[in-house]
Amino acid sequence: AIRILQGMFQGVVFPCLHELWTHWAPRSERTHLVLTALDGIQMGTVNALCLGELLVEFVSWESVFYIFGIFGCIWCFFWGRTIKDRPEEDQSISQAEKEFILQSLDDVEGQSKHPWRAILTSSAVFACAVVNFCQIWGSNTILTKLPSFLKENFNYEVAPSAFISTLPYLATTIALKIAGSQADRLTGLCTTTQVRRNFTCASFIAQVILMLAGALVLNAIQTSILMSLAVAMRALGWAGYIVNLLDLSPRSAGVMMGLVGSVGTIADITSPLVTGLLTPNNTVEEWNGLxxxxxxxxxxxxxxxxxxxxxxxxxxxxxxxxxxKNSESSSINDFSTNL
Structure with missing residues (x-):
């Protein structure tokens, strides 16, 4: 029950972040800012893996929950004190910075309802949902089954090596820093559509090549490196389809992220189940098929x-x-007439 509640609360994080970026991320820096936030997830995972292992070994397994729970409460306090919904409400930034942000944003004020029918029938939103499903499926397959693959094929234990466990996340961190800045730079040279398509498709093709190469080599370390690089290439995709929702409709980016994330959750649930069915004996043929x-x-x-x-x-x-706007104007006119 606690895990279910944890998942429910975590599920609103990405839609809320997209809603926040709607008011804070200038178009010229949009990808860099969104990917910088995602970078925190990777570093958080690295720290959790390393610190969690130390806490279990030298303190107790319960201390992991206490320590990270305390960190979460401290973070919530500073988040609530620091973060503002809009630049106009933030007194800590300069007037020049505030004006730059406001002048660079798309008009997002005044919407009372989201165009649900248009969102649900949009081919672009559908495309984002599909690639999010595919990305989560692929990442989960590599991240969750790589230790088993290394053990069964190379008799190599990943658990004793914290570095090997964190390698995919460290590689993703580096890729995020590069992808964010380069995507924004290319947006000034190409159309936004070209940038989003090229980054997403390059990400998927690179993951296919690196994943298959990692499955074919006959060395555990080489496989770990290639698979980690495959996972890192998802950063290119995030510079495409994740940021793409802010391009389509800044006003509805939060709800669209919620829909896209919900589809991705299906992959979270089904990927481990299907993987287990496809590799019951952990043979090389089964792994290659997977x-x-x-x-x-x-x-x-x-x-x-x-x-x-x-x-x-x-x-x-x-x-x-x-x-x-027309509805608001009509309401004002009706009110004036009645007076």
């Missing part, structure tokens, strides 16, 4: 995103804004 299926899922996501995605502001986002 990696080939995962590669196929990546390629399907790549194909769908390339042909269905768009990086431009959607007409239904603009239309909804105009409808809201």
């Amino acid at each position: 990696f080939l299926i995962t590669a196929g899922i990546f390629l399907v996501g790549c194909f769908v995103f390339w042909f269905l995605d768009s990086g431009e502001l959607k007409p239904w986002s603009i239309e909804k804004r105009e409808q809201d």
Whole structure:
């Protein structure tokens, strides 16, 4: 029951972050800022793996929950004191910075309702949901089954080596720093659609190549490095489809992230189950079949995103804004007439 509640509370984090970036991230720095926030997740995982192992070994297993729980409470305190919904409410930034942010943002004020029908029937939103499912499926397959794969094929134990366990997350951290800045730089040279498509599809193709290469080599260390690099390449995809929701409709980015994340949760649940069914005996043939299926899922996501995605502001986002403004004007006129 506690784990269910934990998952429910964690589920709102990414939609809330997208809602926050709607008011804070200028278009010219959008990808860099979003990926910087995601970078914190990777470093948090690295610290948790290293510190958690030390706490279990030298203190007790209960101390892991107490220590990280205390850290969470401290973070909540500073988050509540520091973070503001909008730049206008933040007294800690300069007037020049505030004006720069406000002038660089898309118009996101005044929407009373989200255009649900348009969102649910949008090919671009569908494409983002599909690639998120594919990405989570692939990442989970590599991250959760890599230790078993190394043990069964190379008789190599990952658990004693904290460095090997954290390698995928450290590699992702480096990739995030590069992908964010480069995507924003290229946005000034190419269309937003081209940038989002190229980064997402390059990410998926790179993951397929590195994952299959890691499955074919006959050395545990080389396999670990190649698989870690495959996981790191998801950073390129995040610079594409995750940020893409802010391009489509800044006003509805939060709810769209919630929908896309919900689809990804299906992969979270089903990927370990299917992986277990496909590798009952942990033979080389079973593992190769699993990696080939995962590669196929990546390629399907790549194909769908390339042909269905768009990086431009959607007409239904603009239309909804105009409808809201017209509705407000009509209400004011009716009120004036009654007076």
